[in-house]
Amino acid sequence: MKTNFAVKRTIKLGVLCLFFVQIGWSQPSDQEQLKNIYDAALTKGKSYDWLNYLSNQIGGRLSGSIQAQQAVNYTKQELDSLGLDRVWLQPVMVPKWVRGIPEFAYFETSPGVTTNVPLTALGGSVATPPNGVKSEIVEVKGLDELAVLGASKIKGKIVFYNRPMDPTLINTFAAYSGCVDQRYAGAMEAAKYGAIGIIVRSMNLRLDDYPHTGSMSYGDLPEDKRIPAAAISTNAAELLSATLQLDPKTKFFFKQNCKLFPDVESYNVIGEIKGSTHPDEIIVVGGHLDSWDLGDGSHDDGAGCVQSMEVLQLFKQIGYKPKRTIRVVLFMNEENGLRGGNEYAKVAMEKNENHIFGLESDAGGFTPRGFSFDGPDSSFEKIMGWKDLFEPYLVHLFEKGGSGADIGPLKNERITLAGLRPDSQRYFDYHHAENDTFEQVNKRELELGAATMASLVYLVDTHGLNP
Template identity: 85%
Template sequence: MKINYVVKRTIKLCIFCLFCVQIGLAQNSDQEQIRKIYDVALTKSKSYDWLNYLSNQIGGRLSGSIQAQQAVNYTKAELDSLGLDKVWLQPVMVPKWVRGIPEFAYFETSPGVTTNVPITALGGSVATPPNGVKSEVIEVQGIEELVTLGEAKIKGKIVFYNRPMDPTEINTFSAYSGCVDQRYAGAMEAAKYGAIGIIVRSMNLRLDDYPHTGSMSYGELKESEKIPAAAISTNAAELLSTSLKLNPSIKFYFKQNCKEFPDVESYNVVGEIKGSTHPEEIIVVGGHLDSWDLGDGSHDDGAGCVQSMDVLYILKKIGYKPKRTIRVVLFMNEENGLRGGTEYARVAAENNENHIFGLESDSGGFSPRGFTFDGPDSSFEKIKSWKDLFEPYLIHLFQKGGSGADIGPLKNDKITLAGLRPDSQRYFDHHHAENDTFEHVNKRELELGTATMASLVYLVDKYGLLP
C-alpha cells in the first residue's frame, strides 16, 4: 500500500514537472518570437516609408476627395506587392464635404479696430452668407448654459463655446471626451435659440495658433435652420475671452465657403493571409485611411494604417504561418461618417464571417504603452496572462476600456476588440490640425507600435481566445 502511494505521488510529480517544463518552453518560444518581431520591425519595417508617401506625396485624404482615392490606389498596390493570399477593395458610399477657399475671421473691439483670428470650418458645416456673418458674441462653457440664457440673450448672436480640455486628466482622451460635445452638437443646439453662428475653442491642451477641425452634426434641423460652425485656436480663444470681459460689446466676424455634395463611391482596402488550420476564424487589424484636410493626416490616422499593413509584412518576413486568417482593413470615412467601419461589419454579417479579434490603431504614432480591450472577461484574462511577455518592451497597459471606432460595429458578445494605446500627451497638439504632418512622427516610435501590434496578433493567433 505504501509503495503504491509513493509511486502515485511520483507519477503526479513527474506530470506536474512535465507541465511546468512545457509552459516554460512555450514562454521561451514566445519570448524568442516576439524578440524576432521587434528586431524585424526596428530594422526592416516598411511603415515609415509608406507613411512618407501617404503624407508627402498624397497629403490630406478627406473622404470623397481625389487624395482619398489616390490613397486607396497606393495602399492596395503596396498590399499586392507583399504577396498576401488576397487583396481587394470593398465599395462604400461616403459623404463629400469640401472646405473651399480658406476661412477668415476677426473680432472688432471698436469700429475699424480689429484683431485677426486663426479659424477653420468644422467638418460638415454650412457656409456663411457670401459676405460672412458679424455679430456680438456670447461666451458659454458648454451646451447646458444655453438653457439658462434662453433665446432672449442668444438670438441674433454668435455663440462662443470656450470649455477647455481638462489639463488634470492624465488620459488626454478622457479630457477630449469631456468637451467635444460642444464641437459636435454646439451648432445644432445654439440654432434652436436663434444663434446665427458658433465658434468653438479647439480641442487642444496646448496654447497655440492652430485651429482644429472635426466633425459636427445638425441633427434633425432643416436646411434653412442650419448655422455656420467653426473652431478658433486656443490662443485666439484665450484672447477673445479676455477681451469680452473688458468689452462685452465686441463683434466677431467670420466667413467660410464650405459645401456638401452628394455621396460618392469610395473603398475600404482589405488584404489577408489565410489561416492554415482555422481559416474561418478571422483576426482584423486596421486603421482609417481618410483624414482631415488641414494637415496630411500622419498621426490621424496614416500611422495606424501603415502599422496595420506592417503587421502582415512582418509576420511574413519572419516566416510565421498563422493558424487563423489575419486580415488588414484600411477603413474609409471614419472622420465624418464611419461609413467604412459600418459597411465592413455589414458585409461580414451578411457573409456569416467569424471575427474573433479586432485591433485598431487610431491614437497616433507615438511610443506604445499598451492596449485597452472590450470583450468577454474570459478572453481578457487570457490576454492579461501574456502581459509579462511585453514588459521588456515597456508595454505595461492591459486594461478594460474602449477599442476603436472602425472595429466597433463588429462588436457582439463573443468577439474581443482592442485599441493600441500610445503615449497620448502630445496627440491633441496635432489632432485635426494643420500641424498633423509627417515631420512630427518619430520613426522609432512608429515602428515600436507596429511591433507591439504584431506581437499581440501573433499571440491571439497562436493560442486563440477561447477559455
C-alpha cells in the first residue's frame, strides 16, 4: 500500500511539474503579444470615446482657460477609473492669452472697394488699436528679404510674409520647419524696421479658407514696441499676392482684440503602473493636453493624449504586468510655452528619477507609419531588431531623428526618446486651425496608433534597451 501511495504521489507531482512547465511555455511570444495589443485596441479600446468627450464636450483647450481645467479634471477622472497604481496632478504655472471677439480683415484696392479675408491672431500677439490697423503692404518671402528692404521700405507699413511650405518635401514636418520662423519671429523682426503690423501666410500645404494660428514671440522687445500679428488663409494669401502685383498701393486693414493676462496655475495629468521587477526604471508616454482655441484640438493633440492613456488601458485589458514603471503624462502648455514639459523634467531631475525611455504622440491621429528615435546608437540598434514585428501592421519607418517637444527636456546621454510618426500628408490641413475637429479623426487610424505605441512600450519594457 505504501509503495502504491508513493507511486501515485510521484505521478501527481510529475503531472504538476509538467503542467507548470507547459504554463511557462505558453507565455505569449512577442508576435503573439503584439497581436493581443492590436486586437484589444481595435475591439475594446477607449481612445475614440475619450477623444469624443474632450473634443465635443470640452472643446479647444488653450492654456489657462476654463476648458483646459475641464480637460485636466476629465482625464484625471478617466485615469482614476483604470485602476492604476497612482494618478496625480503636477502643478505648473502657464500663460493666459485670450483671443477676444472675432478678428476682422480686408484689403482695399481703391477707396470703398474692399475684399474681406479670413484672418486669425497669432498666439501671444498684442491687440490692434481699437479702430484697427490700416496701411499699405510690403510682401516678403522671409526674414532675410525683410532685412534687405530695411526701414526705408518698411516703416509705417504692414509686412506680409508669404513664403509657402515647400510642396516638394514629402516629409511635411520638414516643410513646416522651413517656413515657421516667419510666423514665430516675424513681428519681432518687422517691428525693428518700423512696421505697424504683420500678416503671415498660414502654415498649410492646401489652398483653403482656414487661417492657422500658432505661437509667436516678441523676444526682448519692450511692450510699447510690440506690433499686432495675424495669419491669413492660404487662399487669401494667394489672392492678396496677385492683387499686389497688379496694384502695389493696395492697403490692408485688420482688427483684433487679444490680450495677455498674468500667468495662472494649471497641471500636468500623470498616471502610472508600477513596475514589478524594475520599478525605479521609468518609461514615459504622453501628449499635450492643451490646444489652440480654434477648432477643438482633436488632432493636435487630443489624439496623442488619448492614445497615451490607451497604452495603460491596453496593458490592463490584456493582463500584462510591466517589469518597469509605465507612466502616462498629459502635458500642459506645449502650444505657447512648453511649461508642462519643462516642469515635468525639472521635478524628475529633483527627485533623481531614472527615465530610460520616452515616447510622445504629437503628429495627429492618422495611420501610424513608424517612429523616429533620439538616443544612444546602441539602443537604436536594439530597437531596429524589433522592426520586423511591426511590418504585419504596415508600420515600417524606424529612423533616427526628433522625438517630441514635451519629452525633449528629459534628454540626456542615456535616455532614448521617440516620436510616433503617423502619415503626415493631411496633418497641416488641420494644424492650429478651426477645422481641427473630431469628425476629421478616423476611429480605426486612431486605434492603430495607440496599439503601435503600446507595442513599442511593451517591447522596451520586456527587453530593456541595453545591448
